[in-house]
Amino acid sequence: MRNVPRALSAAFVQHWLDSARLDEVTYVVVGQIAIVGVFAWLARLGGQVDVISTIAFGVVLMVMWRSSVFRLGFLVVGANNQGTLEIEMMSRTPMFWIMLGKTLAAFAFYGLIGIACFVVVVLIGGAGVVIGDPVALVASLVVALIASISLAYVFAPLTFLAGGQAGFFNAIMPLGIVLSGFAQPIAILPGALQIAARALPTSWATEALLNGLRGAPIAELLPLWGVSLLLSLGVFLLSAWMFVRCEARVREVGSSQ
């Protein structure tokens, strides 16, 4: 475990450098700008500053999650296809930590684009943002970030175990956005979808974010943060188990197939 921080930071730097390319930035920006702009335009139509604020902060998480899911989903598959997975597996550091370092880098990198999208929503929304309690907002954002990371990270081993099929994420991404409540409260979803949403750590975190923006007291947010963090831990444990399965599969059959 002593080398875990070094492995994490090395994986972080490697993936950051790999992401910081013009084509990658172009892909994320052109892929996200329209959906962010349309959400902002809808918020402007409504004209309610608390709605604009919710969507503005929500799109930061949405952009990070949506972009990361796509990239992280093909991390293990890509390493397998390009022959670097064997090298990663020969290292004494478990694959879980290497991939976590890359995940954190993806979130940090796409976070910059997410912040730009926040500005876009505020500008198009045209009514500024309202923050009920800055402390609650920061804490809720941190919890939401952890939840989003866990929910993106799980796709790295999952996609590999599912065979790494192209086009795997196109239905998952909008469904994840709806169920996570990045751009709307979970409460307005139909009953069955609300139940499904409650299984995701992100839905609890975004509810806390929404309530925090509206000035809810910390005591009201604590249970939401707690459930979100617990579910995030559960998803991380699930990811760790799936990474063990990935390694086992590669050692047994030599590939994802």
Added chain:
Amino acid sequence: MNLQTLVGDPLWRFGTLSVLSFRGLFMWFTPFPYVTNMFVAPFVQVGLFAVVTQFATGRPASDAVIIGMAVLSLTFMMNGGILQSFQYERDFGTFPVILVSRGNRMVTYWSRGALHYADGLLSAVVTLFAASVVFDVDFSRVNVLTVTTALLLIGAAFGAFALFCGNFALIYRAWIILAAGVNSAILALTGVVVARESLPLVLQWAGEVLPLTHGLAALQAGFAGATVNEAGGLLLAEAAVGLTYALVGSGIYRWIEYRARVRGEFHE
């Protein structure tokens, strides 16, 4: 040369190429991705915009928005399918084989879109039906002929546009970026959700020359009961946009062939 050779051979070649390129160059054509991309993703996307509209504006999404979002399934499927076919033609090394064949290049070019056209229409019809039922779209005044004509024209015009863009996927080998850009432009500029008159003038002009803009207006008019004659201007405008992309796209494909033959480009 008899009639069968003149007409039958290109038709046979067109059909064969359509099937082969669809099976060989369309990577979403495996059970899970295909079903989810065709029928699940578009419907979920309609749902996403419906709930965000409800939250942001305090009102349910209008019939026009539901119809527009449902029709986006056509553009999404055709765009993804056709663009990747062009790039993989080069990536998988089959492009030089086409260049040395004696077959008609225009048959090859148009065959890249044929089955995606059918795919897109099927996805749009299913999504439109499902979304209409779930989101309670008013069918009482629908003019079936106008709606059918508009859907067929939107598919044809968008197919021509996607083939036109496919040329750039072949040249630059960045189909994912191109597809993301096209999907974004179609979502933001054609009046699917955002009213076009609220856009800056430059973006309104850009929307004028995109497929779907006029066809969607005709489709929405058809749902409101307009006849083909009443929506005729919009349908003609959509056809004109599609025809323009068809001509320019075909020209660019010939130019790519010229560059490949004369300067040896696009082979690697």
